[in-house]
Amino acid sequence: GESVGLHLPTLSVQEGDNSIINCAYSNSASDYFIWYKQESGKGPQFIIDIRSNMDKRQGQRVTVLLNKTVKHLSLQIAATQPGDSAVYFCAERAQNTGNQFYFGTGTSLTVIP
Amino acid sequence: DSGVTQTPKHLITATGQRVTLRCSPRSGDLSVYWYQQSLDQGLQFLIQYYNGEERAKGNILERFSAQQFPDLHSELNLSSLELGDSALYFCASSVWGTAQETQYFGPGTRLLVL
Numbered sequence: 001g002e003s004v005g006l007h008l009p010t011l012s013v014q015e016g017d018n019s020i021i022n023c024a025y026s027n028s029a030s031d032y033f034i035w036y037k038q039e040s041g042k043g044p045q046f047i048i049d050i051r052s053n054m055d056k057r058q059g060q061r062v063t064v065l066l067n068k069t070v071k072h073l074s075l076q077i078a079a080t081q082p083g084d085s086a087v088y089f090c091a092e093r094a095q096n097t098g099n100q101f102y103f104g105t106g107t108s109l110t111v112i113p
Numbered sequence: 114d115s116g117v118t119q120t121p122k123h124l125i126t127a128t129g130q131r132v133t134l135r136c137s138p139r140s141g142d143l144s145v146y147w148y149q150q151s152l153d154q155g156l157q158f159l160i161q162y163y164n165g166e167e168r169a170k171g172n173i174l175e176r177f178s179a180q181q182f183p184d185l186h187s188e189l190n191l192s193s194l195e196l197g198d199s200a201l202y203f204c205a206s207s208v209w210g211t212a213q214e215t216q217y218f219g220p221g222t223r224l225l226v227l
Contacts, residue, residue: 043218
């Protein structure tokens with residue numbers, strides 16, 4: 001099956017600092033990636049996506065970087081706020097796996113006020 | 114609020130029993146996805162429906178089944194429940210069910226099998 005792993009299961013940052021959450025994937029045929037945020041007791045919430053023909057994509061306070069050479073994905077959150085505390089998942093999709101999404105187990109981000 | 118609703122929010126039942134989880138997609142979405150999330154695992158894709166028809170199947174057990182009705186709501190049926198079926202079950206929806214669409218997730222149903 002697919003392997004979508006996260007380097008760090010937990011991450012603590014000071015409020016106002018930047019956060020970087022990493023994700024490794026194993027399928028070189030993956031062509032679409034999404035970052036989700038999941039707060040306690042809630043379902044995953046779409047944050048940002050990126051297609052394999054891009055290296056970087058920016059949203060509001062978030063940036064996703066894709067390095068296809070080493071099959072690595074990262075989510076950067078600028079000026080982290082207490083409301084950013086949540087579990088963050090990366091998900092990958094590849095046509096050679098029936099276009100299903102495979103999700104990592106998640107990184108828990110805690111923002112220290 | 115994603116616009117996807119799921120009921121019930123919590124469900125406690127015993128081994129061997131059968132339960133039905135319900136999902137209403139966002140208004141206008143034709144495709145529904147079901148996922149299972151265990152404590153030590155990421156989201157596992159179970160099954161996808163589009164406009165009433167099964168479109169894709171993931172790691173769904175034979176004891177589990179699902180359907181999507183004409184009004185586009187979906188039900189996930191879990192039978193002969195085992196302790197290991199305890200998990201969060203999420204429903205997600207998208208407009209066309211295509212590969213590069215954003216899926217919007219519901220709040221989930223937390224199932225506890227005792």
